[in-house]
Amino acid sequence: MSQDLIELLVKSLWETTYMVAASSLLATLFGIPLGVILVVTDKGHILENLPFNRVLGIIVNATRSTPFIILMVAIIPLTRIIAGTSIGTNAAIVPLTIAAAPFLARVVETAIKEVDFGVVEAAKAMGASPREIIAKVLLPEAMPSIVLGVTLTIISLIGYSAMAGTIGGGGLGDLAIRYGYQRFRADIMIITVLILIAQVQIVQSLGDYLAGRLNKK
Amino acid sequence: MIELTGIEKVYNDRSSSTHALKGVDLTVRQGEIYGIIGKSGAGKSTLIRCINMLEQPTKGTVIVDGNDLTTMPDNKLREIRKKIGMIFQHFNLLSTRTVAQNIAFPLELAGINKQEIEKRVSNLLDLVGLADKKDQYPAQLSGGQKQRVGIARALANQPKVLLCDEATSALDPQTTKSILELLKTINQKFALTIVLITHEMQVIKEICDKVAVIEDGVIIEQGTVIDVFTRPEAPTTRDFIRNIINHDLPDMFNKTTFLSEPTADSNLVVRLSFIGNSAEEPIISSMIRRFNIDASILYANIDHIQNTPFGTLLLELSGEQGAQQNALTYLNAQELGIEVIGYVTRFNRAVG
Ligand SMILES: Nc1ncnc2c1ncn2[C@@H]1O[C@H](COP(=O)(O)OP(=O)(O)OP(=O)(O)O)[C@@H](O)[C@H]1O
Ligand SMILES: [Mg+2]
Numbered sequence: 184m185s186q187d188l189i190e191l192l193v194k195s196l197w198e199t200t201y202m203v204a205a206s207s208l209l210a211t212l213f214g215i216p217l218g219v220i221l222v223v224t225d226k227g228h229i230l231e232n233l234p235f236n237r238v239l240g241i242i243v244n245a246t247r248s249t250p251f252i253i254l255m256v257a258i259i260p261l262t263r264i265i266a267g268t269s270i271g272t273n274a275a276i277v278p279l280t281i282a283a284a285p286f287l288a289r290v291v292e293t294a295i296k297e298v299d300f301g302v303v304e305a306a307k308a309m310g311a312s313p314r315e316i317i318a319k320v321l322l323p324e325a326m327p328s329i330v331l332g333v334t335l336t337i338i339s340l341i342g343y344s345a346m347a348g349t350i351g352g353g354g355l356g357d358l359a360i361r362y363g364y365q366r367f368r369a370d371i372m373i374i375t376v377l378i379l380i381a382q383v384q385i386v387q388s389l390g391d392y393l394a395g396r397l398n399k400k
Numbered sequence: 401m402i403e404l405t406g407i408e409k410v411y412n413d414r415s416s417s418t419h420a421l422k423g424v425d426l427t428v429r430q431g432e433i434y435g436i437i438g439k440s441g442a443g444k445s446t447l448i449r450c451i452n453m454l455e456q457p458t459k460g461t462v463i464v465d466g467n468d469l470t471t472m473p474d475n476k477l478r479e480i481r482k483k484i485g486m487i488f489q490h491f492n493l494l495s496t497r498t499v500a501q502n503i504a505f506p507l508e509l510a511g512i513n514k515q516e517i518e519k520r521v522s523n524l525l526d527l528v529g530l531a532d533k534k535d536q537y538p539a540q541l542s543g544g545q546k547q548r549v550g551i552a553r554a555l556a557n558q559p560k561v562l563l564c565d566e567a568t569s570a571l572d573p574q575t576t577k578s579i580l581e582l583l584k585t586i587n588q589k590f591a592l593t594i595v596l597i598t599h600e601m602q603v604i605k606e607i608c609d610k611v612a613v614i615e616d617g618v619i620i621e622q623g624t625v626i627d628v629f630t631r632p633e634a635p636t637t638r639d640f641i642r643n644i645i646n647h648d649l650p651d652m653f654n655k656t657t658f659l660s661e662p663t664a665d666s667n668l669v670v671r672l673s674f675i676g677n678s679a680e681e682p683i684i685s686s687m688i689r690r691f692n693i694d695a696s697i698l699y700a701n702i703d704h705i706q707n708t709p710f711g712t713l714l715l716e717l718s719g720e721q722g723a724q725q726n727a728l729t730y731l732n733a734q735e736l737g738i739e740v741i742g743y744v745t746r747f748n749r750a751v752g
Contacts, residue, residue, distance in 0.1 A: 305492035308452055309506040309557075310481035319505070323496045399496050399537040 188371065191358060196378060198272050199354035202344045203382075206279035207337045213284040214336070215329065217243070218291025219317055229303065229313045243285040251282050251343050255350060262350075275352030279343055283336050290332030294325040327398040334390025338383050345379075355379055401561060401593045402428040402451060407460035409446050409617075420446040421457070422617040428595055428610070433587050435608035435625070436597040437640055443617040444597040448563050451595060452484045453477060465560050482510055485554030489566035491546040493538040493553075500525065500534040503552045510557055524552040528582065544575035551582060555590075562586070564596035568603060580606045601640040605629070605705055613637045626705050630673045630737050645712065649741065650699050658742025666743040667718040668728065669698070673737035674711040683734055684715070691727040693719030716744070 221243070223229050224236040246254070255278040262277040263269045298321055306320045322329070345356020355375045363372025409421040420443045428434045438444045449455035450462055453469050462469045467480055493502050500521050507517045525531045528548040538546055547567060554562055564583070568576040584607045587594050598604065604611050604625060612622035613636060620634045629645060632638045659666065688695055699714040717724050731738050 299490075299492065301488060301490055301492035302494055304454060305486070305488060306505075306509075308454060308481060308484070308486040308563075309509055309553075310478040311509050312475075312478060315509060319508070320494065324494060326496065397496070400539050 188362075191362075192371075192374065192378075195353060195355045195358040195375070198352070199341070199344050199356070199379075199382075202272055202275050202279060202347060202352060202354055203337060203340045205276045206283055206340055206344075207333070209276070209280040210283035210287050210336055210340070211333055213280070214287030215291050215322075217284060217288035218295065219321065221288060221292040222295045222321070223313065223317065229307070229316055243288055246281065246285040247289065249282075251278070252346050252349065254278055254282055255346065259350075270351035272347075272352050272354075275344070275347035275350060275354075278350075279340055279347065282343060283340050286339065287332055287336045290335060291325070291329055294328030294332055295321050297328060298324040327394040330394040330397060331390055334386060334394075337386050337390075341379060341382055341386070401430045401432075401465060402426070402434075402595065403461075403463040404447075404450070405461045405463075407447070407450055407457045407462070409443070409450065409455060410458045420617055421450070424460070424614070424617070424619055426612060426619065426622075428593060430593055431587070431591045432610055433584070433594045433596065433608045435604040435611045436595065436614055437599060437601060437604055437611060438597075438614035439599060439636070442614045444599075444614055445565055447614065448565050448595060448597050451561075451563055452481055452486060482506065482557050483559045484561045484563065485557070485559035486563040486565065487547065487550040487554050487567045489569050491538070491543075491550045491570075493546060493549055495538055498535050498537055499530060499541070499549050502538070502549055503556055506553060506556045520556060521552075524556060527555070527586075528552045542575075543571050544579060547571065547575075547579050548582065551579075551586070555586065555592075558590075560593060562592055562594045564594065566598060567596060569598070569600075576603070577606070583607060601644050605644055607706075609706075613640065626675060626708055626710065629705055630675055630710060645701065645703055645710075650714065652698075656744055658744060660742060662721055662724070662743045663745060664721070666721075666745050667716050668724045668743055669714070669716050669741040670728070670731065671737075671739045671741055672713045672715065672731065673739075674709075674713070675736070676708050676710075683731070683736070684713075687727050687730055691719065691723045691730065693717050693723045693727055714741075 217239075221236065221239060224232040224239070226233060249257070258278055258281060259269045262274050265277050266274045268274050302320055302324060303316055306316050311319065344352070344354050345359070347354055348357025348360055355378055359372050359375040362368045363375060404424055404426040407421050407424040408419070411418040411420055424447060436444055436447060446455055450457045451464065453462065457470065460470070464480065464484065469477060469480060472480065494505065497505065503521045503524050504517050507520060512520075522531070525534050528551055530545060530548055530552070533541065533545065538549065541549065550567075568579050571579060580603060583594060583596070586592055587607075596603070596608070608625050610623065611625050611628050612619045613628070613634060614620070615634070615636050621628060621632070621637050628637060629641055632641050658669065662668070684695060687693070694717070696716045696718070697713060698716055700711070702709060702711040704710065717727055728740070
């Protein structure tokens, strides 16, 4: 394999890692609070606000049911506002985040709903405020599941990032399409796929390990 | 310490509404252990949850330690709640915290400093006998141990009131006993007011001073445990007591018809209950001597309700009608519970 190709591979690997890391971080930053809000504003919960909860639910669902490739194109104007450009690796982070945050929010919502409401009541009975209940009860108790949810989100993002080539985001997926598929370079195709598989494996193993460590049940 | 007045609670669901409490008045004094007993769905949990406003009553006032909780803003209510401990049927411990961290939780909420927390937690661990388990997680504990953690957690902030929602219902009889003993110890040691709800009369008998029987959202009977046990009025109360103290007539009376008025050759059947010291006085033998009647014992039982001896005696008195009435008058004058079951004819009784 030529020096050029190796450089290309390294560059693509970096792009993928960068896109996935940045969008995972942002998706976690937005997705976890969003998931918490979806739970606590639901019926009978500590900050019940049904109209707000329903509207938020609809927005989250709308985002989630839009295929990523369409979402990416549809929000180009928004991407331009946020990232200052609509093409390139940085620009790709915007749709990746917007796709992943609601996904993670739903996962977090499910994780928090699995926390026995009895412990919430116990905390309430001890005089905990809604903020304290979220920070000291809901999040810690749901943490093992949330970690698995974040893991799942990162893995989805690795997959989504392959499509980022469409808007010039680069990355391994883009490399595989351009060289492996369009230029019939089977070796590059195989290498990129192997790297992607390795990335997914590493993320999954780390996530499982961390969740296992946190789980005290 | 606790004063509930005219408490009503209506749950409104989309399709139906449930009137869970229909005007409950309840007064619990400082240092008392007050038991609330009722069948499933009677409204026990709803009632106890109204005391710390986990459930907002639809009507009525809740006063705890002089504070009206029903009109209180949220932030003040939270401060009051820190002084009302609560334990639960399913313990509700935080699974990601160790025993010591669980007990520390209310202290963290109260903003107490680390050293003080450590000191108090270690005292509490000793109190509930779990010092050797302090670094374990709830999943590694037995039910009884979990409830001990629950109790330690509830006591951490030195509350004035402890609410127990079916605290022993998930435990076996032996563990139940040890938990009840712990509650009693705490009650005596700290003069802590305890309200507990249960569906088991045994629990009431074991540790309560007062009891209220709730049925269908209404308190149908209340008073000191000894009074309610010896003179239960409502059928539901009798049902509850039946397993513990037999208020039924012996089987041999199954087919007997009791007359409400004496006839020429009838015998009088009475049930006597003796409380405390009167159980030791020879009332029966002096009655037999004074009125020249016979008394056959159909059923007898002696029990202890919190160290007070309590006996029931079912007697059939035979003799002249006049003598029977005099004996009845005599019994009525004594300090004991008396209930006239009725008159049976000798013939009828022989057949029955
Ligand atoms: N959150 C709720 N929403 C609607 N109805 C409720 C709710 N909680 C209780 N109820 C109803 O109120 C009534 C009293 O319930 P409660 O839980 O107080 O009974 P309980 O005496 O504690 O019974 P158990 O011994 O089974 O725990 C029941 O008819 C129940 O269905
Ligand atoms: Mg209940």
